[in-house]
Amino acid sequence: MEQGIIFNIQKFSVHDGPGIRTTVFMKGCPLRCKWCHNPEGQVQGKELVTYGSRCLGCGSCVDVCPTGAVSIREANDKGSTGVAADNLGVAKPHARAITDRAKCIVSGACTEVCPTGAREIAGKIVSSSWVMEEVVKDRIFYDQSGGGVTFSGGEPLMQPNFLYELCTKCKEEGIHVAVDTSGCASWEVLERIALVTDMFLYDVKMIDEAQHVKYTGASNKLVLENLIRLSEAHADIVARIPIIPGVNDDDKSVDDLGKYLSTTTVKRADLLPYHSIGADKYDRLGRIYELSTTPEPTEERMLNIKESLEGFGLKVRIGG
Amino acid sequence: MRDRVARLRSASIDSVPSLSIERAHLVTQAYKEHEGKVPVPILRALTFKKLMEEKEIFIGEDELIVGERGPRPKATPTFPELCCHTLEDFEVIDSREKIFFRVDDNAKEIQEKEIIPFWQERAIRHKIFQEMSDEWKDCYEAGIFTEFMEQRAPGHTVADGKIYQKGFLDFKKDIENALENLDFFNDPYASDKKDELTAMSICCDALITYGQRHAEKALELAEKETDPHRKEELLKIAEICSWVPANAPRTFHEALQMYWFVHIGVITELNTWDSFNPGRLDQHLYPFYKKGIEDGTLTREDAKEVLECFWIKFNNQPAPPKVGITLQESATYTDFANINNGGLTPEGYDGVNEVTYLILDVIDEMRLLQPSTNIQLSQKSPDKFLKRALEIVRQGWGQPSIFNADVVVQEMLRQGKSVEDARSGGTSGCVETGCFGKEAYILTGYFNLPKILEITLNNGIDPRTGKKLGIETGDPRNFKSFEELMDAYRKQMNYFLDVKIRGNNVIENLYAKYMPCPFLSIIVSDCIENGKDYNAGGARYNSRYIQGVGIGSITDSLTSIKKHVFDDKSISMDTLLEALERNFEGYEILRQRFLNHTPKYGNDDDEADQIMVQVFNMFFEGVDGRPSPTGATYRINMLPTTCHVYFGSVTGATPDGRLAGQPLSEGISPVQGADRRGPTAVVKSCSKMDHVKTGGTLLNQKFTPKLLEGQTGIDNLAHLIRAYFRLGGHHIQFNVVSAETLRDAQRNPENYRDLIVRVAGYSDYFCDLTKALQDEIISRTEHTTL
Secondary structure, rough: OOEEEEEEEEEEEEEOOOOEEEEEEEEOOOOOOOOOOOOOOOOOOEEEEEHHHOOOOOOOOHHHOOOOOOOEOOOOHHHHHHOOOOOOOOOOOEEEEEEOOOOOOOHHHHHHHHHOOEEEEEEEEEHHHHHHHHHHOOHHHHHOOOOEEEEEOOHHHOOHHHHHHHHHHHHHHHOOEEEEEEEOHHHHHHHHHOOOOOOEOOOEOOHHHHHHHHOOOOOOOHHHHHHHHHHHHHOOOEEEEOOOOOOOOOOOHHHHHHHHHOOOOOOOEEEEEOOOOOHHHHHOOOOOOOOOOOOOHHHHHHHHEEEEEHHOOOOEEOOO | OOOHHHHHHHHHOOOOEEEEEEEHHHHHHHHHHHHHOOHHHHHHHHHHHHHHHOOOOOOOOOOOOOOOOOOOOOEEEOOOOOOOOOOHHHHHHOOOOOOEEEHHHHHHHHHHHHHHHHHHOHHHHHHHHHHOOOOHHHHHHOOOOOOOOHEEEEOOOOOOHHHOOOHHHHHHHHHHHHHHHHOOOOOOOHHHHHHHHHHHHHHHHHHHHHHHHHHHHHHHHHHHOOOOOHHHHHHHHHHHHOOOOOOHHHHHHHHHHHHHHHHHHHHHHOOOOOOOOOHHHHHHHHHHHHHHHOOOOHHHHHHHHHHHHHHHHOOOOOOOOOOHHHHHHOOOOOOOOEEEEEEEEEOOOOOOOOHHHHHHHHHHHOOOOEEEEEEEEEEOHHHHHHHHHHHHOOOOOOOOOOEEEHHHHHHHHHHHOHHHHHOOOOOOOOOOEOOOOOOEEEEEEEHHHHHHHHHHHOOOEEEOOEEEOOOOOOOOOHHOOOOHHHHHHHHHHHHHHHHHHHHHHHHHHHHHHOOOOHHHHHOOHHHHHHOOOOHHOOOOEEEEEEEEEOOHHHHHHHHHHHHHHOOOOOHHHHHHHHHHHHHHOOHHHHHHHHOOOOOOOOOOOHHHHHHHHHHHHHHHHHHOOOOOOOEEEOOOOOOOOHHHHHHHHOOOOOOOOOOOOOOOOOOOOOOOOOOOOHHHHHHHHOOOOOHHHHEEEOOEEEEHHHHOOHHHHHHHHHHHHHHHHHOOOOOEEEEOOOOOHHHHHHHOOHHHHHHEEEOOEEEEHHHHHOOOOOOOHHEEEEEEEO
């Protein structure tokens, strides 16, 4: 049986394919999109996530850390420690755990003792049957709504054997499968997964290769070629286009996207307006969020883009 | 909405609740005149007659449906024969910040000089507290359970279709037949039956007189009326009121007026819990609607207008003034008339008809606290019906609520009702299943499930009052296993159920003996045939309920003990008890571990949910099937009204991490904030209890408006509900409002006067809720979208 690494299983997922779905988020991605709202899905290994506002400053984590990576720092101002409102008991209301990530080996010891769940590990190594056990719990909702399971990430194609086994098991269970992918994988991998997938949610970010490299860290050559090949073989594909102001929301980028999509057989596109919901997650991973000043696109602009793309014969929705 | 309706609606919303002393005065006069001279049922009938003959008749401007319980809208009577308010009570009722009723000096004077001297030692409430044992009183004061009948009469019943087939002249004939058929030689109860039937007959005449008085008043107003259009309307009202309630209604308008006279009759005779309600209104009205449309005497718009006028009448009748614990368990003006829509026909077909959709339009336009409304959703119901209802639900003010018609029928079948009777029943009050027009399904009080654990952990002693309330089940420090704890909990629970039911038996007999309700008995089958009063077991079916509160809190508390003390052995029982006693002061880290490192009910996690099932079954086994003195059978249901806040206020810190005094979990919902895996996981957890074994469960969910946007939002909500009902769920309802909005409403109530939220099985103005209840609603888990 295959094993893989996931970072979340989201139930009542209603924006990743038809009906009520469960989305399995698989960890690891070849891209580093600057707007990514699931940064904890990028690195394939386990990572430490810390929620500063939940920390009581109790020091339980310090005691168990095998490498001495955690220390308690007294805060200067009173308000900085969140939970510290009342009844703190032996906790120190003005203190907070600080992690030296260079020393941290992600043992997870601190997450087991942290009373408030202020420290978590993103990334859990699980077997395909463990995932299936969770997934079938909501079968009645899939049956009722025409929903199913969506494999997302990260990039699920980075774990091809694990994904293939999961898709196959879903098919055996009669559960509808969607794969939400960046398309950044070898054609062989994609082709094999397509055999056991009902639907692809396929990200297309931009056509200009240099821009793509600049904002995602990789070329889009493979992405664009794969979609053309996939669309010849596979009917049910929805192109998912994140709209990032200042990155791909100008007329030319939109026009290029439209032209490109008309060379495929893809008929539907979902526009995903940029939002900064993921920004806090960067902080929790000890990373810097580069798009902090990017605004959300206006409703008017979104409608505008929708109209342009409809001009290319696409059926376009705003939102997933 | 037509202008007339808009005017009536604003007038109803704007009128200030006041206390009317009229009823108390008339009742006292009737008792002074007749008490001791006639048998009790006839005394009650003569009292009803005096009220119907002498109470002030009110016909308001613009009204099409007439009849008020008090002398004007929201003038609310008292019921001194049940609860004789002290002058201090009147002060409190007048001056309290929430759920007040204005009391004038005249009322105070009459109360002092006439009412109090006569009733203070005769009122049922006085008798109850006199007859209850010390154990009962201690438990009652400690908040182990509440008592429904200490200020309000048994009610919990609903009209069926018979009042649209028969007028009160016809009922009178039925009563006379029953009188003629009495067998005084072979039936030892024949003479009691004669008294009861005679009383019913007097009540028939009394209601007919009440109708006639409205006809006269309408004629009188018509004579003075200068606007020819209104004059015509008043003449029509006069015509209708001289026909119903004496005769069976012939038109849509007459049908509604017929019901309304009956409604006023029921809620004036006594202050029955859950007022009263027309039940399956769409099915009852449909033949009248169809006929009117077909013969051209009715249009859809006219029908809607009369229905809307009818709606407003409910909103004019706040629940009678409550005090003390009864106020705390039900802190609302809402009087729980709950109109059913859709469901099944008695033959088992889909019951949705054109009037169903008309009523949904009315609900949408009215947005009133009263009446409450619900849809009965069967597998046979069309999606169009569900989705129309959800368009209203999505607006976020908590109506209509949604019930599983198929499970409601199954619940009644399990209790032994015939299948036709079951299908013509439904749900009333908050979520209570009943066989409309044929059953007395009387709620007797809430039961504090987590408090019993607190007492178990203290070996029978209530730490708050220091009294020994329970039995000695052993020092929990000596328990070797979780099973031993569960066993002790079961013993305590059964002991408290014994105390509660023993008290109930006394109270039930008091009502049977002193407070028959011959008017209500006319319209509930088979009181006439049995010659027996509704309050004495005369109905075809008789049930008594005890309502479990805090299933989420008790489950998470027990799971916490199981995991941390017995399974992981990470803390000792001694430490736990110490932490609870100190309300977690000095134990915040432990509390956080309980909150964050314990399986919780509401996440589709069997480790927690199976403990819920154990407690649920324990409660069911402790209650279900017990007999009552008038021949009823005990059942359980799971709903709190506002009692989860009151029970929380008397319960110390609990092992789930809840601090002392905080509200308990609401209905069968998970502990506020403990459900972290979304709504599908919540409904999966909730469906693990066997809803068929209850007479109603209550699940509220909170969604952000964004999650329900667009057609997809409605579709997904519809799927969620259908799936919950396929899993056997009884009821679900939604708040569609963000916590942010609610917090803003707390800060700036003046901007949110119209904000209505779902509380438990009913909706209320957010600004009318106590701060504790507002906070509790804010703290409920909010399902949102990313």
